[in-house]
Amino acid sequence: MEGTRQSRICRPHKISESSKVYRWDDHSSLVLQSLNEQRHRGLFCDIVLVVDEQRVPAHRNLLAVCSDYFNSMFTIGMREAHQKEVELFGASYIGLKAVVDFLYGSELSLDGGNIDYVLETAHLLQIWKVVDFCCEYLENEVSEENYLYLQELASIYNLKRLDSYIDSFILQNFGTLSFTPDFLQNISLQKLCQYLDSSNVQQECEHDLLQAALQWLTQYPERENEAYQVLDNIHFPLIPKSDLLHRVKPAVCSLLPKEANCEGFIEEAVNYHNNVTAQPVLQNKRTALRTSEERLLFVGGEVSERCLELSDDTCFLDIRKGQWVAETPLPARRSHHCVAVLGGFIFIAGGSFSRDNGGDAASNLLYRYDPRCNQWIKTDPTQALEQENGYEGHDN
Incomplete structure (x- = not known):
């Protein structure tokens, strides 16, 4: 035995002592690809997600890395941390399958048939990259037919990015949208005031914004209580004095009850027009031009x-x-x-x-x-x- 053992060759001195780092660029993608192959073959999967009586096998470590929801489930002592099968509530099989496929394959396919399910599931499982992709998809789909539905969706899931995008869409198309039945019936008080207060709202003149506000207020009797809050955002001093006296005041008085206290806005505007030299000291938010642009x-x-x-x-x-x-x-x-x-x-x-x-x-x-x-x-x-x-x- 001793005689057959090979002698060790001495290390030559000519090999440098310097270090060099080598990188396997596609290592992570190959590992993910191998994990995906294991998942499809049912190898080493230590958890099965159950939803709509359908089963989706997966690896706990991958789920915990990609999802705050699963990371908490597996690390804070919940009973699901030791269960072979975990049933998910508030998700759908269509959404879960798309999300898990994305975690293993890095590709997400979205269309009009699955976007609601994917968004619902991704938000539940706190997989924010998928939520971002859903918002990006929906931004490209915003139209006059669906913007209110998407705005509600953004509110339900607290999608600030999508909500901001829809706000911009409405502001750019306010002159058209604000007189449609859907807008007048369904836009919220908070959103209406936000749009009427904006310097970027689309309008030909302040008359247009006032007319939109009055139409919204007169859709339902209970909205009369919101009249002061809504009209506080109309820049009455931008309307000519003759129009204030002969068109605006009669319209406001006929459409809104005296208890709404909105005539004060008109009186303020008329007083502003009557005191030309004092206007610089009478400036307030209602006298300001609707522009945020500065010029040299x-x-x-x-x-x-x-x-x-x-x-x-x-x-x-x-x-x-x-x-x-x-x-x-x-x-x-x-x-x-x-x-x-x-x-x-x-x-x-x-x-x-x-x-x-x-x-x-x-x-x-x-x-x-x-x-x-x-x-x-x-x-x-x-x-x-x-x-x-x-x-x-x-x-x-």
């Missing part, structure tokens, strides 16, 4: 160094097109003036109406631009500028 402006100034001509342009930078776009002309050509944006208004103060910067060309005028009506309004002159340039209290 240039207002007036000298056309060029060598030219005596001044500009009366008010332009904004269109970021998408990369060019300046004329918004509205100034009431008069100006340079060296002060410009400020306050409460959504543009103010132009002082300046010079020629390139001569002496006292004869200085201006004490203050103008305010209202983007809602595309109109410049002349306000009180700047008294401080008059005194500085000798327009008041000067003997000459």
Whole structure:
């Protein structure tokens, strides 16, 4: 025995002592593939999931790795941790089979026939990657025919991503959807107020939003109690004064009871229109324009160094097109003036109406631009500028 044993060859010194890491790139996929083959052959499966009297064999370790639901079931002392068969309630065989096939094969097939079952089962088993895929599938399916059903689905399963997507869909199509029977009958108070309050809601004018609100309120008598909360989101001051008095007020008074206290919104708007110079201090959420877009402006100034001509342009930078776009002309050509944006208004103060910067060309005028009506309004002159340039209290 001793004589037949091979002698050990000494390790040559020329082999490096440095280390190198080798990676088996497809190891995880091959292991998963082998586990899937074992599952189909019934090898080493230590649990059988039962639903709708159908049985789905699986491996506990894979289920625990992929599902918070199963991980808790197998680790916190539940009796199912030691059972060979575990019955699932609140799931379906169609959904369970699709989910388990995904865990072993990394592919999920969704269609109109199984999406409800898969979503229900994946949410129950807390397999969030499948839930995400279901949301992505449903986002691509949102239409005017099913958006309310999908919104309800998002609410049931707390699918914030899908709910947000449907909100955007409704806001973009509000002008059409808000007058359909489905919307008027089924949209919730909370969602309606959210849409009416949004700066991104689709509308031609504030009249459209008011009309949609009134139609929703008059669908059911009990909704009259919500009138104040709903109309609080209408920007009444954006409606012309004549329309407020001759169209809006009669409509609100005829459709809603006096106890709803909604006439105060109209009175507030009329008072806002009547006090033009005080509007900057009367600003509130209902006077704001429905836009979240900020713009870079240039207002007036000298056309060029060598030219005596001044500009009366008010332009904004269109970021998408990369060019300046004329918004509205100034009431008069100006340079060296002060410009400020306050409460959504543009103010132009002082300046010079020629390139001569002496006292004869200085201006004490203050103008305010209202983007809602595309109109410049002349306000009180700047008294401080008059005194500085000798327009008041000067003997000459």
